Amino acid sequence: MPYKHNIQEINATGKVPWRLFILLFMFATLGQLSVDLYLPSLPAISRAFNASHGSVQMTIALYLLGLGLSQLFYGPWSDAVGRRRPLLTGVGLTVLGSILCCVAPNIHILILGRILQGLGAGACNSVGRSLIRDLVSGQYLSRLGGQMGMASSFMVAVAPTIGGYIEAYSSWRLSFVAIFIYASSVLALLWYGLPETHQNPDPRAIKLKGLIHNYSQVLMSRVFLGNAFCSAIAYSGIIAYLTAGPFLLQSTLHLSPVQFGWLALLNATGIFASGMVNSHCVVRYGIPKMLFSGISMMILSAAIMLGIAFLGVLNLLVIVVPMAFFCMGAGLTFQNASAGALESFGHIAGSAGAIYGTLQISAGALVSAFIALLHEKTQIPLAATQLTLALLALIAWRVAQRAEKRAK
Numbered sequence: 001m002p003y004k005h006n007i008q009e010i011n012a013t014g015k016v017p018w019r020l021f022i023l024l025f026m027f028a029t030l031g032q033l034s035v036d037l038y039l040p041s042l043p044a045i046s047r048a049f050n051a052s053h054g055s056v057q058m059t060i061a062l063y064l065l066g067l068g069l070s071q072l073f074y075g076p077w078s079d080a081v082g083r084r085r086p087l088l089t090g091v092g093l094t095v096l097g098s099i100l101c102c103v104a105p106n107i108h109i110l111i112l113g114r115i116l117q118g119l120g121a122g123a124c125n126s127v128g129r130s131l132i133r134d135l136v137s138g139q140y141l142s143r144l145g146g147q148m149g150m151a152s153s154f155m156v157a158v159a160p161t162i163g164g165y166i167e168a169y170s171s172w173r174l175s176f177v178a179i180f181i182y183a184s185s186v187l188a189l190l191w192y193g194l195p196e197t198h199q200n201p202d203p204r205a206i207k208l209k210g211l212i213h214n215y216s217q218v219l220m221s222r223v224f225l226g227n228a229f230c231s232a233i234a235y236s237g238i239i240a241y242l243t244a245g246p247f248l249l250q251s252t253l254h255l256s257p258v259q260f261g262w263l264a265l266l267n268a269t270g271i272f273a274s275g276m277v278n279s280h281c282v283v284r285y286g287i288p289k290m291l292f293s294g295i296s297m298m299i300l301s302a303a304i305m306l307g308i309a310f311l312g313v314l315n316l317l318v319i320v321v322p323m324a325f326f327c328m329g330a331g332l333t334f335q336n337a338s339a340g341a342l343e344s345f346g347h348i349a350g351s352a353g354a355i356y357g358t359l360q361i362s363a364g365a366l367v368s369a370f371i372a373l374l375h376e377k378t379q380i381p382l383a384a385t386q387l388t389l390a391l392l393a394l395i396a397w398r399v400a401q402r403a404e405k406r407a408k
Contacts, residue, residue, distance in 0.1 A: 002226035023193045025187050025289050027087065028128050028148055029155040030094065031067060031121035034179055035060065035242060036159035036264065040257035041172035042246040045225065048172070049107040054106065057243050057372035059114045064239065067119025068361030071126035075354020076214065078127045080206035082198045083134070084190070090123020091187045098180035102173055116181075120393075125361065130353040133342050134197035148275075157268030164261025214351035226400025227341035228356050230291060232363035233393040234333035237298060237386045239364035241267075241323055242372040244382045252377060253316060263316075266324040274331025287336045288401060294332025295397055301326040306383035319379050326386060334360070340400065 038045075046056045070090075078086045097116030104110035132144060166174045204210040219226055249255045251262070274294070282290050307323035338356070345352035367385065374381045 027124045037163040039176040040164040041167045051107040054372045061368035063114040063118040064365035066115045070119045070122030071354045071357040074126045093120025094183045101176040126357045160264035162263040164258040164290045167257040222403030227337040229396035231334040231337035232360040234330035236367040243368045267327045270324040270327030271331040291336040294329045297329030302387035309380045
């Protein structure tokens with residue numbers, strides 16, 4: 001049976017018991033682990049299956065597509081029956097997809113396994129976000145988001161580093177074995193350690209009429225849409241690097257898989273720093289100012305990378321240093337955008353979280369697919385994409401702010 005936690009006490013104090021925090025961390029990072037761990041192996045997978053760089057990069061895009069679209073199902077389901085059952089089902093699907101990836105005889109079966117992994121991990125993103133909203137609200141919600149961002153940065157750092165060593169000393173298949181073991185562990189811990197946090201499930205939420213009502217209520221909110229697009233754009237900027245980076249740094253700049261894996265520490269440092277800054281500053285300065293700070297940092301970082309690229313300079317530093325600051329800006333952006341988007345939808349947090357997650361991950365999938373179609377030999381396509389995305393985030397932020405002022 002799951003551990004018993006006083007949900008009302010957590011709501012009032014904003015303090016999450018350590019057992020529950022670890023559990024939140026584990027299922028919150030499962031989707032990220034499934035992306036990051038095998039990144040250093042992308043060139044090796046291309047060689048093993050005699051597949052093009054673009055087709056191997058599509059394993060990221062299609063995984064993200066499944067991750068994004070499945071949230072439209074998991075969110076309402078969790079509003080109707082509670083959070084436990086959808087999470088257990090989703091993580092179970094991720095386990096099955098991981099098995100398929102482990103034994104894939106060709107790129108097509110690998111892609112199928114990745115889609116299954118994504119369809120399962122969508123529960124962790126959508127339902128997990130709603131579960132956090134069940135526990136805390138307001139500035140506590142943004143603070144917990146920052147703490148989860150700091151915890152997740154550990155996974156962002158560790159997963160590619162471990163994946164680099166796996167590729168250097170074993171095989172890319174072992175990366176998927178590791179994902180299988182992690183997903184199986186999450187499934188067991190969810191079964192024994194997750195209480196039901198949704199106190200008022202509504203069976204109507206999964207019916208067509210209820211779906212239309214809840215989704216239309218969310219989609220009519222410009223505050224929600226503005227914040228959600230900010231988060232989606234920030235996430236897409238990071239995904240653009242994850243898609244282009246393995247080939248740009250390994251094939252063009254001739255880094256080893258181990259070296260590429262260690263470089264993830266810089267990106268993780270940026271995300272970790274954003275969590276620390278946000279935890280200490282959001283209560284004082286508020287969500288809108290912190291969100292604007294994150295967007296501004298993304299614009300500046302991408303502009304610097306692009307400007308240096310136009311000067312004809314291509315080396316390790318001019319890519320990874322701006323990218324680390326971009327990650328810090330992106331971390332500030334989606335931590336605060338999440339709180340701003342979901343704050344007014346506690347009664348339908350599952351549906352709101354589903355749309356939020358679908359927009360975020362689907363945008364990442366589209367940007368990843370776009371990068372996969374390019375034959376990048378320099379950092380120009382990556383930097384130009386990130387700068388365009390950051391400017392769009394600024395527009396979305398303005399829309400959200402104006403709508404919020406009109407609502408007051």
